[in-house]
Amino acid sequence: MTEKILILGPAWVGDMVLAQSLFKTLKTNKPNCIIDVAAPAWTLPLLERMPEVSSTIALPFKHGELALWKRIRFGRSLKNQGYTQSIILTNSLKSAILPWAAGIKKRTSYLGETRYGLINDIRQLDKAKLKKTVDRFVNLGLEHNQQLPTPIPNPVLLANRENAINALKNLGLNLPTTKILGLCPGAEYGEAKRWPAAYYAEVANDAIDKGWAVWLFGSDKDISVTSSINQLTNNRSTDFGGKTKLAEAIDLMSLCNTIISNDSGLMHVAAALDKKLISIYGSSDPSHTPPMHPNAVIKYLSLECSPCFKRECPFHSAELRLKCLKEIKPQSVIDSIFTH
Secondary structure, eight states: OOOEEEEEOOSSHHHHHHHHHHHHHHHHHOTTOEEEEEEEGGGHHHHTTOTTOOEEEEEOOOTTOOOHHHHHHHHHTTGGGOOSEEEEOSOOTGGGHHHHHTTOSEEEEEOTTTOBTTBSEEEOOOTTTOOSHHHHHHHTTSOTTOOOOSSOOOOOOOOOHHHHHHHHHHTTOOOOSSOEEEEEOOOTTOGGGOOOHHHHHHHHHHHHHTTOEEEEOOOGGGHHHHHHHHHHTTTOSEEOTTTSOHHHHHHHHTTOSEEEEESSHHHHHHHHTTOEEEEEOSSSOTTTSOOSOTTOEEEOOOOTTOOOOOSSOSOOSTTTTTHHHHTSOHHHHHHHHHHO
């Protein structure tokens, strides 16, 4: 009997990229298994670039919405899909309702918000043993007491070059004949993850002066920072902030030679596209959510106050505020572009 597995995926772009390591592990251990993923609609462009995923299901729920009866009805609509197992990657109570309502016999996850009954294949979350998010995801795809694979398979997204060229044409642009430096200066989590815009601009100006093209990536929420950086380069960069959907951004990033990024979803996308990557960490911890690429360069100062995991820096004095980011100087990043 072919196993058919429904994955309840995460809502964050970076976490969804990391989830591919689970999909790869499942396919290694059970080559004939069918993997479907139910997740928020904005993550589906990532799943469409993962060959391990057979089909996707866009969840119709708003972020943070309980919608109990709506979830039950949606789950019941999946009862006849033949799922033999569900793996729930999020820890909320509401995320476990759907596979229970779908009548999926084996429902695997960590206990999370006291989900007894909703989860009937409960795994122990040993945070000392499973330090990384990707470890915790992969562990859910193993049998009880099975060891994590060594090494854990890295995510690999399949990009569409033709889609990228079309995206450029739609914006009235041509593919540069020079090397391309991609900058991802946003981080939806908060300012404590964002390297200063002026620092990004200094790196951009240096690359442009050396003959590179510079592309700025970001969502609607990042328009102000990508616009600011572009202005600081005298509009010599190409600003894609808020102008591309996630699918287009993925394909355009695949054309870059090097990418510099804060610890964000796009950082994990860049790693999965096998790009030369320089990752900048402030309030977060590279040992918890590192870029899944063996050659990624990580800029992290490991100050006494780091990692604090705060959205905003808790210090108010000019000397200490965002020191974990401000003390990562642009020249250090510039040197990494041209020396690694």
